[in-house]
Amino acid sequence: MDWVEKYRPQHLQDVVGNSGAVRQIYEWARDWSRRKKPLILYGKPGTGKTSSAYALANDMNWEVVELNASDQRTKAALEKVAGSGSTTASLSGASRKLILLDEADNLHGQADRGGAKAIVEIIGASQQPIILIANDYYSLTRELKAVTEPVQFRALQARSIVPRLRQICAAEGMTCDPAALDDIANRAGGDMRAAVNMLYAAAVGKEHLTAGDVHTSAKDERSTIFELVGATFKGRRDADLLRMAVEVEDTPDAVEQWLEGNLDHMPDLASRAEGYACLSRADEYIGRTYRRQYYTLWRYASAVMLLGVADAAGGHGVHGRIMPPSRWQKMGASKKQKAVRAGLSRKLSEMTHIPQDALREDFFTAITILVERDPAKYVREFELDADELNLFIHDKARATKVVKEVAKEEKEKAKKAAAKEKAPTKGKKSRDDDPPADTGESRRDPSPGQATLF
Structure with missing residues (x-):
């Protein structure tokens, strides 16, 4: 069995290093309520982020619902797995569900279309605790940072790694030279996972580990x-x-x-x-x-x-962040805009029963004029998000503001409707044979799934 999984910490007290971060997540979970922001654990690989999340769930008797980078993380997939899990109770007898999204900083490309937006929406509606895990905090979207609380995990010191390696050697009935464990801890570069893997590779088929056995199992030290x-x-x-x-x-x-x-x-x-x-x-x-x-x-x-x-x-160095090529960012933005346009055309085609080609060639200009006159109306009518609305009005800030206002209004309407249903009726009892009240005007709404342009 893989030693990384075999000796993964089962309780928070077993987690090596980062005592401040471990204490912070425990205090967050101890009196968790819906008012608390989800945590985002960030730091280099192998510093204990995922292990701490699972150890926390074990200590709190929480069930874990995990979604990681190996899964497809479109908006639909996230809402299906994490969305339903965040609003329903556990069936296993656990007190709560912990929604765990690993590698949250890798939401990119067409495969994860709408994923970041879906996470923010799931966080807003969640009735269960949520923890996100990322290696690079600065690559997360601004919206995601605003609704989460960061917890940093720092690289482990070699003197913290050595005792854990010594415990594993004892559990496996193997003797190890102190110099060998020091060498592994120093080579790991603060990565506990790498240290355990190097120990496992060096110890295969041996009862005694020496410093000479470590060289063939050194961590991959390729440059980035x-x-x-x-x-x-x-x-x-x-x-x-x-x-x-x-x-x-x-x-x-x-x-x-x-x-x-x-x-x-x-x-x-x-x-x-x-x-x-x-x-x-x-x-x-x-x-x-x-x-x-x-x-x-x-x-x-x-x-x-x-x-x-x-x-x-001339040895001046880099004073600031090393950034990826700007042309890559422009190409990514162009690719995203094409994906948004294609998705919008497909959605409008299904809602209006007009072929996509005809919609783009004959109706898109007219729809744009209508949307520009009353964007809020068509955000509701066509269920547009900020990116889709921006295609019509070409103002990102205004599009974001309109979509937020519409979402706020819809949420308030839903609260009022829920309160009205719960309120007891007084006085007059409704009868099935009572005629509907005449409002003075009659209006026929379109059939479900069919939108009107004019």
Whole structure:
């Protein structure tokens, strides 16, 4: 059995490190109520975020309903799994359900269309506690940050990891040299999961573990693109930069775009111009690589861009966040807009019984004029969200405001209707044979599922 799962903490008191974060989630759960915001546990992998959530559920006798990145996380899927779970009681006898959404910072692309918006809606209607887990807190949407309470998990210190490794060795009936455990803890880089996996790999088939057994089970220490960009601007040695270029998963053309996207960190305009010149030269080698299918030229592209930009930066470093290429963000926004437009056309086609092609070519302009005159009316009529309304009125802030106001009005109407149903009737008793009151006007509503444009 995998040692990570076998020795996963069963109680909060067994969680290694991050005592402040563990105390914070326990106090949140101890007197949980619907007025409390959901927690979002964030930090590097292997710091105990998911283990703490499961240990909390075990201590509180809560059932866990989990949805992670391996599942499809469209709005419909989230509402089906997490949405129903957040409003219904547990059938297993548990006091509550804990809705756990792992890797919440990986909601992106067409596969997760509407997922972030659905999470916010589920949080607003939830009658059960919710915990979200993320590696990068800053990649979450602003709306999601506003409705959650952050809890940071920091990388574990080596001296905190060693006692846990010693306990596992004792439980497995194996003796370990202290130097071997220290080596594993230092190599893990604050990642308890990596430390346990390295211990497992080194200890397979052995009764005694020495420091020499650890080298073959070392954690994968490949460089990331963030480390490569940072090292380039800091002016690391040429040999180190070329080695890191081989270790990263990104191809030279992607590395070139990352460097270009962060040239704003150059100390002055002359340095930035020199950096662009090096990237331009490297781009020629990348073009020749693809035209000739001669990938040996990639090494020349890597050398020109990395060493050239490093020389231009002069060891100035990066003062701020390393950002992905801006063109990627623009491409992502364009892809999202196309997906919103396609979804809107499909929805309007089903509601009005007009083919999508005819709707786009003959009616979209007329619908736009109507929506611009009274956006709130058509938000209700067509059930538009902020992105869909923005396609008509081309004002993101106004679209968001209108949708929020309509949602608030609908919620107030639902509360009044619920209160009216609960209120006892006084005086006159209703009779089935009483004729309906004449309001002075008659209006025939459209059949369910059919919307009217005019």
